[in-house]
Amino acid sequence: MTGHSNLIPPVAPLLGTRRLSGGMPWVIAIMTALAMLAMAAALVLTPAATALSGQIAGRATIQIVQPDALVRRADVAELRRLLAEEPYVVAVRSLPEEETARLAERWLGEGLSQSDLPLPALIDVDVVRSDDATMARLGAAVRSAVPEARVIPHAEWLGPVARMMSAIGWIAAAIAAMLISCAAVVAVLAVRAALSAQRPMIDILHLVGATDVQVARLFQRLVARDVMAGAILGAVAAVCLSLLVVWQTRGLVAGLAEGAGGLASVVWFLLVPPLVIAVAILASRIAVIRALGELP
Amino acid sequence: MASGRTSSGDIVRFDNVGLRYGAGTETLSDISFTLTRGGFYFLAGPSGAGKTSLLKLLYLALRPTRGVVTMFGEDLVTLPRNRLPGFRRRIGVVFQDFRLIPHLSAFDNVALPLRIAGVAERDLAAPVGEMLEWVGLGERMHARPVTLSGGEQQRVAIARAVVARPELLVADEPTGNVDPEMAVRLLQLFEGLNRMGTSVVVATHDLHLMNRVPGAQMMRLAKGRLADPTGALRYPPASRYTAAP
Numbered sequence: 292m293t294g295h296s297n298l299i300p301p302v303a304p305l306l307g308t309r310r311l312s313g314g315m316p317w318v319i320a321i322m323t324a325l326a327m328l329a330m331a332a333a334l335v336l337t338p339a340a341t342a343l344s345g346q347i348a349g350r351a352t353i354q355i356v357q358p359d360a361l362v363r364r365a366d367v368a369e370l371r372r373l374l375a376e377e378p379y380v381v382a383v384r385s386l387p388e389e390e391t392a393r394l395a396e397r398w399l400g401e402g403l404s405q406s407d408l409p410l411p412a413l414i415d416v417d418v419v420r421s422d423d424a425t426m427a428r429l430g431a432a433v434r435s436a437v438p439e440a441r442v443i444p445h446a447e448w449l450g451p452v453a454r455m456m457s458a459i460g461w462i463a464a465a466i467a468a469m470l471i472s473c474a475a476v477v478a479v480l481a482v483r484a485a486l487s488a489q490r491p492m493i494d495i496l497h498l499v500g501a502t503d504v505q506v507a508r509l510f511q512r513l514v515a516r517d518v519m520a521g522a523i524l525g526a527v528a529a530v531c532l533s534l535l536v537v538w539q540t541r542g543l544v545a546g547l548a549e550g551a552g553g554l555a556s557v558v559w560f561l562l563v564p565p566l567v568i569a570v571a572i573l574a575s576r577i578a579v580i581r582a583l584g585e586l587p
Numbered sequence: 588m589a590s591g592r593t594s595s596g597d598i599v600r601f602d603n604v605g606l607r608y609g610a611g612t613e614t615l616s617d618i619s620f621t622l623t624r625g626g627f628y629f630l631a632g633p634s635g636a637g638k639t640s641l642l643k644l645l646y647l648a649l650r651p652t653r654g655v656v657t658m659f660g661e662d663l664v665t666l667p668r669n670r671l672p673g674f675r676r677r678i679g680v681v682f683q684d685f686r687l688i689p690h691l692s693a694f695d696n697v698a699l700p701l702r703i704a705g706v707a708e709r710d711l712a713a714p715v716g717e718m719l720e721w722v723g724l725g726e727r728m729h730a731r732p733v734t735l736s737g738g739e740q741q742r743v744a745i746a747r748a749v750v751a752r753p754e755l756l757v758a759d760e761p762t763g764n765v766d767p768e769m770a771v772r773l774l775q776l777f778e779g780l781n782r783m784g785t786s787v788v789v790a791t792h793d794l795h796l797m798n799r800v801p802g803a804q805m806m807r808l809a810k811g812r813l814a815d816p817t818g819a820l821r822y823p824p825a826s827r828y829t830a831a832p
Binding site: 491496499500501584587 | 646649650669673675676688700747751
């Protein structure tokens with residue numbers, strides 16, 4: 292004899308039901324799907340924000356506003372020569388005038404020539420370190436050669452975007468965590484209702500010598516069955532939705548996903564349903580044991 | 588103290604036990620008695636006297652609010668809750684309303700205490716079948732309670748109560764829902780069990796039933812107090828039946 296039998300009669304379930312409550316699997320399914328979608332957003336946005344921050348950290352654009360095209364071209368050449376000699380400069384790339392004109396076309400329309408509207412010359416510079424001192428040295432060097440040139444660190448205008456992406460990513464992760472917790476709360480509420488409905492049965496089990504752990508195991512099985520059904524359903528829905536979104540916005544998502552964690556992200560994404568199941572079962576088990584502990 | 592006077596023949600001892608539900612007055616007051624191993628007891632008293640409350644203390648559904656309860660040699664008042672199941676497995680309980688599990692067959696209802704105690708499935712058939720034969724329901728072991736008569740349901744309940752060979756059997760108005768003929772038959776089952784060494788406590792209003800067991804001892808409750816003018820309940824003489832060592 293052992294003190295902890297599985298208590299499951301072969302003929303019929305001991306609690307007289309195979310289900311905890313009719314609606315619980317559906318609620319768990321919706322929460323699992325939402326948690327997975329939130330997790331997917333977190334897994335794409337947070338690393339993408341980090342990658343973007345890394346990309347813009349050591350980069351600046353030098354803008355030369357000079358209406359005379361010949362002088363402007365001479366300034367560009369002078370700055371390229373000067374920056375190539377600076378030890379903290381990693382790379383220098385000047386934007387061809389045609390490319391600058393193409394960029395301006397989006398706002399100003401086609402057919403503009405340099406004589407109609409002189410466009411500034413743009414030079415991208417990568418520096419070794421992104422600290423203020425390096426940027427200040429770069430600014431001083433540029434102004435010494437071309438006083439009307441402006442140095443614009445990328446972090447100045449792309450930094451808020453990266454920070455916003457990061458914040459949205461963390462908010463999505465928090466939403467995923469809250470939805471997983473909510474699934475646990477739903478399981479606890481359902482199991483409490485079941486405990487109340489099954490009180491006469493619990494009394495009989497206690498009278499014939501069942502331990503709280505044995506009784507809790509019965510309810511845990513019911514919870515596990517319902518939660519697993521809901522989590523699987525929700526996971527299938529979330530995977531389908533995610534694939535649909537990826538397919539429809541494949542260009543944007545591919546760009547964002549470049550910085551994402553690859554296989555690790557997929558693992559985290561697929562870890563949500565098991566996490567929902569584990570947290571819900573654990574929470575309901577604790578709730579049952581506590582409720583039983585309050586009985587005489 | 589109870590432990591100081593408990594002999595090896597005692598199975599249960601109550602010393603100045605009181606029971607109160609919530610903040611109300613005491614339902615049971617100053618209850619003191621000793622149940623000897625192999626004894627047969629009738630618990631009588633008018634409705635509201637506290638019989639069911641006393642039985643609940645006996646089958647460990649409640650704990651007293653004061654006093655000392657010693658059962659199988661251990662003080663149950665201070666016993667940790669997680670040790671109660673082990674003691675409950677040594678007690679069989681029969682109720683007036685049977686309390687069978689409706690969706691389980693007679694076999695599964697009777698097998699429940701054994702399954703809880705961890706008996707393997709392959710070892711269930713013999714003791715459960717034997718017990719159902721003993722109560723005359725060997726042919727109906729697959730029947731659900733709803734298809735059984737009141738007397739048959741009570742016999743299944745008795746089989747469930749005794750299948751694990753309890754040392755103490757507690758029955759709360761077991762004959763209340765059966766006809767007189769069946770009541771006598773149920774009592775014979777209790778006597779048979781008692782002859783095998785089990786202490787039996789039966790709460791009943793039925794005087795005729797009490798008269799059918801000549802050696803049984805009477806415990807009379809009135810207004811939550813146990814009448815014991817001679818002190819025989821508190822300090823009983825040796826039991827009629829002595830359990831085998």
